Amino acid sequence: MTHTVLVTGVSRHIGARVASALAAEPGVGRVIGVDTVPPPSAARDGGCHAGRTEFVRVDLRSPDIAQVIAAADVDVVVHVSLMSGSSRSRSAAKEHNVIGTMQLLGACQRSTTVRRVVVRSTTAVYGSAPNDPAVFTEDGEPVEAPPSGYAKDAGDVEGYVRGLARRRPDVVTSTLRFADFMGPGVDTPLTRYFTQPVPPTVLGFDPRLQFVHEDDGVEVLRRMALEDHPGTFNVAGDGVLLLSQCLRRAGRFSLPVPSPLFRLLGEAARAAGRVDFSPEQLALMCHGRVVDCGRLVRELGWQPKFGTAAAFEDFLRSRGGSGGLTAALADRLSDFAPGRPAPYKDEQ
């Protein structure tokens, strides 16, 4: 039996890549891509959204999505259109995330053909607080649930997925909590942050960060769409980078500012339309977040190809080289030294 897959959010990078990856699968008959806006020109995404994906422009917030699912006998739904609301206003993003998911999952519940639903969520649902455990597992409850913003949307979305799983036990539901995406084609508030000339940091804080490479993200979504893996899974690259380490690897000088000023700067940057800094981003910049991906690795028998550091490295390469000024300075300094530096040996 060949699958008919519905992918939401295909007008953005990850959605488009997932759609084209699925379209290339022999077991997939049709891929229907939906989004509220038409996909950008093929040139921008390197043509990767083209292929056999049929695009249907549907506002997820309207009940039209049910008709699409019914008309095409969709049996797999991959919902990747969750967005952090970078360009639009917060309320529009919330409407898109929460109401859109309600409509989509409502349609899935009614449908007689849908067998599998894969939903993209985020590790932001764990929040970011000083009194949390250092590493989150899927069962862990955050000490403070995120009170607002993108993270709350994702929490609500996960709630609706659990509702669907309860009401339609015959439908396999997978929820994927992704760490921040990183890679050549990724454009998020965080990637824009790292391309600032002098990124501000919060004075006295050095958060632990984790990234997932876009290739790995697409691969996880592809596998989840084609096989039954019910449950909730964290998805992140192996290892951890500290924010200070990221900035050093990017060869950038940072500007430590006290947290109230950091918030103000964020607001100003948002008003100027440069970077989007939401309160949850401020929390992330203070306390960081690390998740355990053991369950995903065990379930799929597969490990993300890129670790956190490798994903960041790949991102830096795509944005024009890493190292930069600080590395050059250190190299110049070593030139004056008479001996050759011994490489640091680390057995681990």
Added chain:
Amino acid sequence: MCDVTRTSEEGSPGVPGDARERPGEERLAELLAFLRRRVTGEYEVDEFGFDPELNDKVLLELLRPFYRHWFRVETSGLQNIPAESGALVVANHSGTLPVDALMLQVALHDEAHRPVRLLGADLVYQLPVLAHLARKNGHTLACPEDADRLLRKGELVGVFPEGFKGVGKPFSDRYKLQRFGRGGFAASAIRAGVPIIPCAIVGAEEIYPKVGDVPALARLLGLPYLPITPFFPWLGPLGLVPLPSKWLIEFGEPIMTDHYDPIDADDPMLVFNLTDQVRETIQSRVDALRLRRGPAFPSFF
């Protein structure tokens, strides 16, 4: 971890003729290589944020003079520390400021060649700078999830079950162990099946003799206590210099937990009994060690 300290010897090539002039040059080259790694971010931290290189080369380096010359710490029972596998070091806590935690860290790093991962109070992780310094040092928040995770990974975990009750007790109560919390450490050890190593620290009690407290002001500042010592706050910052008491740290016979079932961690009676056993062991070792040490300060003091 310990290879960091060894690099200087390993790095020297087998050219005996150069032996006299090389060390200086080599040290400079090493320092530059170290600086380069630091400024380019080419080092690893683990998922808890532990930065072994920074810990060894910078943070511990600052503590070593205190360890060796100020407190003249003597250790015993190092053979009770497993070379590789996981274990839970349980120690008494005292001294108004947790200097004993820092000294325990130096002792285990330099003498047992194991980085110790301490489980700290919430307060530490709410403060800027300190929270992230503690993480880079290898420590984390005292919560069952983190403790279990570290022990499962085979790390050497250290804990002070007395918490603020121990570190902030008045000088008149010195060397009297306080209540051991809810015994969460014992449950974690049972779940992971790792030995508990009772550790007695003598000497920390005398560094800042806490003779008074200002509870109202402490509440205002969100602190568990605001100490008054014979020197603080009277001498200002000078009052923060710890008194040079003589320290002894002893690691006792491991108390095995591998004969319990991990399910037993949910049995409160068993956990309480094990907690009491550990507490009594440490109290008796503290008493013995105190006798062996004699006066905290040289007689002319």
